[in-house]
Amino acid sequence: MDSVKELLSMRLPVASTMSWLPEAASTAASSVDWLFYFLIWSCVGLFLLVVVPVIWFSIRYRRKIEGQKALSQVDHNVKIEAAWTLLPCIYLAFLFYWGFIGFVDLYTIPFNAKTLRVIGQKWNWTVQYPDDDISVSGQGAVIGVPLGQPVQLIMSSQDVIHSFFVPNFRIKQDVLPGRYSSIWFQATKIGEFPVFCTEYCGDEHSKMLAIIKVMPQDEYQEWLTKKKGEDVGLPPLELGQKLYTQKACNACHTLDGTPKIGPSFKGIYGHMTQLEGMAAVKVDDGYIRESILEPQAKIVKGYPPVMPTFKGQLSESDINALIEFIKSLK
Amino acid sequence: MVANHLEEESYLTSKKGISSWLFTLDHKRIGLMYLVSVMFFFFMGGLFAILLRMELWSAGETIVKAKQYNQLFTLHGAIMVFLVIIPGIPASLGNFVLPLQLGAKDVAFPRINLMSYYIYVVGALIALSSLFVGAIDTGWTFYTPYSITTDGGVVVMVFAAFVLGFSSIFTGVNFIATVHKLRAPGMTWFRMPLFIWGIYATAIIQIMATPVLAITLVLLIIERVFHVGIFDPQLGGDPVLFQHFFWFYSHPAVYIMILPGMAVISELITTFSQKRIFGYKAIAYSSIAIAVISFLVWGHHMFVSGQSELVGMIFSALTFLVAIPSGVKMFNWAATMYQGSISLATPMLWAMGFFLLFAIGGLTGCFLGTLSIDVHLHDTYFVVAHFHYVMVGGTFMAFMGGIFYWWPKMTGKMYNETMGVWSVILVVLGFNLTFFVQFLMGAQGMPRRYYHYLDQFQIYHQISTVGSFLLGFGFLFSVITLLVSLKHGKKAPPNPWHAATFEWTETASPPIEHNFHHQPICTRGPYEYDQIAKSV
Structure with missing residues (x-):
């Protein structure tokens, strides 16, 4: 339990306190983030586009005396209506297209990806390293991964639905019982990044945390060797x-x-x-x-x-x- | 003309005694009974929300244990969705206003109307009885296989939702029949007030989507009780199938919630601008368009559920498509105010609040419809903030606006305008304080339905909790404003807002039991403010 307490007091690496998104630490993050910031600024623009006129109208056309009539009863204008129907279509088509492209990238697993097997169960993650014959598990498990190498996660659940979410990598995928789902990432920053379960799974759902530890290749190899040795010879x-x-x-x-x-x-x-x-x-x-x-x-x-x-x-x-x-x- | 008949007793006083209410077939009384019930459950659901926010004041245990926290958010969601927002506007304001606006004496099937109310009451009691069987902790979405394996009264709560569905269907059938058969002479489809169009579109969704929920819930009960493998992989079922079935109802249900809100706003903006609505047909048709497309977007709740990328792509495209008619409505309302004679009375301020909050709710929906962005934001507080901006900032603001707008008609009393204005200010401030920070922490990666959280999110949670107290106080203050008016309010004239629809121009406040002395004849559109005097 203490490990969880420590885990909860760790910080999700953030780029800066004023940033909307946590620090980007994967190749996917950069392609997702520009679209996110584009959305923020365009939505601020659109928000002002509808709200400013409404505020201005309610000042400019405020009723001054009881029973005052409206200045006009204009109730249609084909050009304006066509514009406010079609222009949003173009904007949304743009969002759709770039969202889709990014989405396909998130799910297109590079052929040279290293495979890890992830098992979700109430309320911890187990990660198996098939190539290296080790596994890590438990609440707050540390999942070592190499920097700059694509890693594929093949995931399944032991009981109910869980979801594997790494905010710093911008990836999330539901983990289902009775079938496999997968996602991949390529870490671009050294550090420790939390993994959350984001599909509600019961009492300790919010303690179902793990840590992805991104290491340079040589350090990663050392970590693997140490892990392998850890359990051998233990009474x-x-x-x-x-x-x-x-x-x-x-x-x-x-x-x-x-x-x-x-x-x-x-x-x-x-x-x-x-x-x-x-x-x-x-x-x-x-x-x-x-x-x-x-x-x-x-x-x-x-x-x-x-x-x-x-x-x-x-x-x-x-x-x-x-x-x-x-x-x-x- | 109206004044001549003021001596005739209103629907409130024409019959006396408790049984004259319990067995009433009067759509106005049934509407009021719904209103009182819905508000009761709103405050109960709100109390659970306050407890949740108090728990989240600090990471780890603050006031309740993890299990109880999970039960609280389930109850908050289930009550607010099934007992408050879905029946909310249609069953209370719709029941009261729809026949009046059509120039009808009542709805088409008054007995079915009363029955739908009692089914609602029975459903609500069953839902509450689940507390005694063992409060459920599945979340209001009942996702399998968790909902099949967890203990507690899942079957009871699911059965309650099943029963409540019938109430919804009966109301929908009734409204559709009423709109088709009981319009006043001269009231063509395009002379109907837009409130009716919105309620009509809602009714279509209610009768088409609710049976799917009913079937899904029955399957869930069958699986839990008889262990027939449908959704649970251990029994050979498919857990994602449940999500498909569930959202096939529950996404259209989102529009069951918001369309009536939009319908109210159309009435408020025109009346308080004293101006014909801009793009009447565009708003009417966009309601129907929303109703139809809403059936085809359920998969956007499931972008990371393991459905194929192709399916994700199709649902993303359809989701953006449904944004267009909502956007069109916003532009039309804004344009309606252009060159109007705008009064910022309380109902209009609620509408302005709606405009502000629903704009944010709608635009943040664009984030979630964008596939690659949704992967990051899905099941975080960003989503929680988004749907509260739409459901509370949209639907509930409109609901409050509607209540304050039709209150003089319903009760014959005017409320204190200053108190009304303060209600809106408190609610809008409290709401933004509570939910805007949730966008920030959601984007930062704070998952929803979390009892524990990383320390770095504490400041956001604390701001949100402070906001929730202000919001709760705002709603309480609104209700006090209304209740005080019952005793101390000035008597309401028949048409205090100078509106142009039948419920204001053709009958007293409050109306007589049979609504009108003479069958109203419709000779003009619903928003011809310069012709109000000529209409009778």
């Missing part, structure tokens, strides 16, 4: 403790005995627990394993059946580590 108990936050078990299961969305892990190992229906079951290695991989198989009495499966996200040694961790919580 099972420590690995389990790490996975507990990394896989966001902590979003639903506490360690101090207080029930949250799921039962607490404290002191359950080796004891009987009451299930929905008549049955009870002993919390042992087999039960924990099943609960992680097939969460709906046995539901502890009094809790909603909402846990997603972690099948395919945890290795055998990860599962063993989690069991060891739960076992240690007397």
Whole structure:
């Protein structure tokens, strides 16, 4: 949880305090931003075009005495009406065209893009690096990416719809259960940029944050190597403790005995627990394993059946580590 | 002529007792009952909004927990959409004014009219009962699969929306039949006041789009209760299909909300400029154009949902197309004021407020219709600000304008003009303070429906919260202004605004139970201010 607190106090990099948009940090941003600023200034112009006459008329033609008649009853003028119908058409056609061009660019993935797999689940992101055999996850996960190289995200959801939004990159894409969606970016600035979930997904929707860390190539390679080494050789108990936050078990299961969305892990190992229906079951290695991989198989009495499966996200040694961790919580 | 009949009792006093209201078939009384109910739910929804804004005063927990916050914004949205803005103008002002403007004794089906009110009441009660089953936290959009998996009274709330849909359909059918069959002799289609055109266009959308919502909601209930796979991928369904179905209704519903507002504004601008409306036919046809095109733009809610780029392109183009008739109306209203005799009485000030806020709401819509820009802005506070500028700044300002305009007709009382002017000023200031900063934080990347937020957004949230208190006070002050007039207001003359439509020229304030002593005959257009005297 502390990581989230820290995350919330971080700043979204902004170009300057007077800027409308956050700092542009991707190739897409520059092509989106000029259109955004064009829209702002043209809309200010259009706003004045309709509002100034109205204000001026209401001063100039203000009724001075009771019962005063209008100066004229003019109620049509074909030329003016044609102008205010057709000119906006041209303006809007322009917006449509440039918006569409930018949109196509946002979704046309370069052939040399590096692929990352993104899994959304309540309430954290997991990013897998298929080429490098590592993954990062958890609320506030740091997603390392190289500077100046196109990166493609192939995304799917474990449960409900989420949406992957990086304001500094100007990209956003819904992440759906049961199908893949993708988006890409090429980072142009070194730094840390927040990722928000922008499709409402429940209680901790607003904590479903991650950080994209853009690094120069050599630093990025070092980061990869360090990541790979991190989990190797960690004793099972420590690995389990790490996975507990990394896989966001902590979003639903506490360690101090207080029930949250799921039962607490404290002191359950080796004891009987009451299930929905008549049955009870002993919390042992087999039960924990099943609960992680097939969460709906046995539901502890009094809790909603909402846990997603972690099948395919945890290795055998990860599962063993989690069991060891739960076992240690007397 | 009107003065001779003043001794006859008005519709307010002709029958007495509570049952004379509860079982009334009088469109005017039903309109008033709707007005009171809608305002009640408006203040309830508004209270939820204030609580939301208080929670957002600081990041993290301020007054409620995350779950309750999610329930609050769901209730705020559902109440404001289904119980306030959709029925708002058509069911209250439309019911009261439409038959009067047509020169009719009542709507075509008075019993169906009363039934639609009771269906509304039942729907509202069902919606509120969901609070006891367990307040829902899905957002008013009920997106699947979240709405299928979350606990709480989702089925109850969805069923309430289903029931309320019938109320909307009955009102729509009634108005269409009334406009077709009960126009006064001589009132051709192009002699109808533009308020009628707007309400008529709204009614078309109501009866064509609402059944789609009903079907969608039933499918959602079937899936939740019987686990038939329709939208939930775990059961083999398609979650995006729900979004298509939902917005197929809910985008046209946006026009169910705004068209009546535009209809009111057309009346206000002409009357308070004492000038024939500029481009009558353009405004009338643009209402119908909006009604038709509104069915073809739903996909602009889904540019980042995973629909194909081609579909995104088509919806973007159609979205810009629907902007044209709205723009045309704005220009026409502005031109109507040219060389007029303009009075800045309270209803006209509401119209000016509408003009200012709706212009911003409409123009920011251009940002969201532009594909590449929408990708960045979608589901941020920019969108929240945009639709509040349209729904509150547009529809609700028009609604208030309409209430202040027809208040003397409805109650026979004039309100205090100074208080009326202050109502408008407070609301416009409070509104801009609340929502303009939301454009700024949205563009900066602040997502909507967020309980926590990055510290850097706090200042914007705090300005917005202060604004919301001012806005709430402004609305409260408006209602006080009206209520005070009931006791202390001066008696209203039949036509205090020197308007030219039947409800002002042909009957007393308030009207008698059967509206008119003689069948009014229409011999001229609705905005011939120099011929008012000759009309009877």
